[in-house]
Amino acid sequence: MxxxxxxxxxxxxxxxxxxxxxxxxxxxxxxxxxxxxxxxxxxxxxxxxxxxxxxxxxxxxxxxxxxxxxxxxxxxxxxxxxxxxxxxxxxxxxxxxxxxxxxxxxxxxxxxxxxxxxxxxxxxxxxxxxxxxxxxxxxxxxxxxARDLPFAKADGDRIWTYRHAMVPPAMPTKLLVIGSGAIGIEFASFYNDMGADVTVVEMMDRIVPVEDADVSAFLEKSLTKQGITILTGAGVESIATSAAGVKAKIKGKDGNSAEHDFSHVIVAVGIxxxxxxxxxxxxxxxxxxxxxxxxxxxxxxxxxxxxxxxxxxxxxxxxxxxxxxxxxxxxxxxxLGNTEVHPHPMDRLNIPGCTYCHPQVASVGLTEAKAKEAGHEVKVGTFPFIGNGKAIALGEAEGFIKTVFDAQTGELLGAHMIGAEVTELIQGYVVGKTLETTEAELMHTVFAHPTLSEMMHESVLAAYGRALHI
Known part of the structure; x- marks a missing residue:
């Protein structure tokens, strides 16, 4: 039976x-x-x-x-x-x-x-x-x-998926990361911090392309400053492996192709x-x-x-x-007959996204561009980490918090962050969106001092011309 x-x-x-x-x-x-x-x-x-x-x-x-x-x-x-x-x-x-x-x-x-x-x-x-x-x-x-590239099948030796990258057979000396979504950027950040020479190739015109454009630009500038080479609007045309390493032919945004040498490749182009x-x-x-x-x-x-x-x-x-x-x-x-449960449908606009690179990236809801595309008249507020006492005390004054509101109703449409611990901070805005909070409730909320979360308050205030510390 x-x-x-x-x-x-x-x-x-x-x-x-x-x-x-x-x-x-x-x-x-x-x-x-x-x-x-x-x-x-x-x-x-x-x-x-x-x-x-x-x-x-x-x-x-x-x-x-x-x-x-x-x-x-x-x-x-x-x-x-x-x-x-x-x-x-x-x-x-x-x-x-x-x-x-x-x-x-x-x-x-x-x-x-x-x-x-x-x-x-x-x-x-x-x-x-x-x-x-x-x-x-x-x-x-x-x-x-992990999705394979037809010309770059993962072998666990020179060409890796995320799974191989977590248990590397050797420490890369010169690493190529194909794809700049969360997985690609996290491994690029990890191996760069560990001492590898890292290059990221992204076919779109900016890295972490699902994020707000301001966040993408800030992250590219930060990672470049840390020593990572970022190639956007670019594509890998071919990969050849040998006992000595990897030869990759990369077509740049100018349309020209060139061959580059790497020790290893991580393919992070989706699932x-x-x-x-x-x-x-x-x-x-x-x-x-x-x-x-x-x-x-x-x-x-x-x-x-x-x-x-x-x-x-x-x-x-x-x-x-x-x-x-x-x-x-x-x-x-x-x-099956349980009358005590009352399930609710999933609201995908209230799902946060987090990328654990350095600096961290986190977001929820619509980007500024998507909000405008959806027909919203928006109010946008931005507050930098350099204006926050806790961030300065931590030695983590790099980053900003951005909020997007509907100008007519005050609805919080989206929030976008880059900087220290933003993957923890984002949940405050997720709760706010789930509760259908407007700018008024967020302005009236008392944020503890000194905390990084005060920047969440300041970003809301900034959207309405009321920021206090900048």
Missing amino acids: ADQYDLLVLGSGPGGYVAAIRGAQLGLKVGIVERELLGGICLNWGCIPTKALLRSAEVFNQMKHAASYGLAADNIRADIDAVVKRSRGVAKQLNQGVTHLMRKNKITVHMGTGVIKGAGQVEVTGEKGTEVLSAKHVIVATGAR VPNTENIGLEALGVAAERGIIAIDGYGRTNVPGVWAIGDVTPGPWLAHKASHEGVIAAEAIAQA
Whole structure:
């Protein structure tokens, strides 16, 4: 007799395991299928271990500037093997934490590869051989993998994806990063801080192109000052590897091509959803280029089949996947008769984005340009870190905070930050947007002194010509 569940989740990343936990909290019998490691890519090979790497680079960078704080740190050096070992230890600890959460919530884990064979039937091939599981509802949370370039297939030796870059076989001496999204810029920042000569190639006319144009310009200037070579409006035409390194032919924005030598290459040009060979085509689940179409609750066009995370439309972020997991689990519980839950549809404009380079970048909502394109008359305020006492005391006076409001209603349309700890600060604006806060409530809010968060207040004031400290 097949195991029978109310909810079966394919994939245990930050979307899948959170959906499973929420379903269990709501009294559902829940199972989860995972082919590799509990916690998925984010916890084991993405968000968490990369932040551990970046923290090591941040501390190393601060040590190099110890004299500016009145301190002495002589003969400092980076041990890449020890840095990687620490990062893997962090990932292992959190993987064990997810294992504990599965036990605590009485969620049955099936290790293996799952394929949906029909309505409510999932075949799992793994450590127990082949077993068939039955579920009233199935959530597809199988995540995504790095996209390859056709002429630059990752080999783990000279050409890396993010996964290889987290456990490098050797420290790069001269590194080419293709793509300037969050992953590309984070690794460029990490390896630059660790001592590599780094070049970033971006085909768009600016780096971190999803961010506000002012943030992109500031970040490019900062990274260039740190020694990173930035090539925008450029493309890599070919890559040839050898025992000696990599030869890359790069076409610049002037239309001219030139060959450059590197020791290693990181390809960071997006992701491919893991939606092949799991039974979706046979079921008739609607998808475009592997991205599954869903409504605001995670429902696909096939009853009983749901999807969340990187297999659905972006932004492709761990916290978006987790929130979708909660929404879908609650909607499933409601469909199974629970009248106590009231799920809400996902609002993608309230999802923050964070890039953990140095300086950090964070944002939520519309950029100034997108707000204008949407027809808003806007009021925009900007406040620099150099005007904030806490930032100066920290020795982190580089950056700014920018807010975008609708001039007619005072609605907060977007917030954009670059500088120290902005990945923590952004949540204040996310809460404000979720509560549909206007400029009036933000102006009336008391911000503690001395804190970096005071700049959030000043940026709002600046949008209305009332900034106090500049």
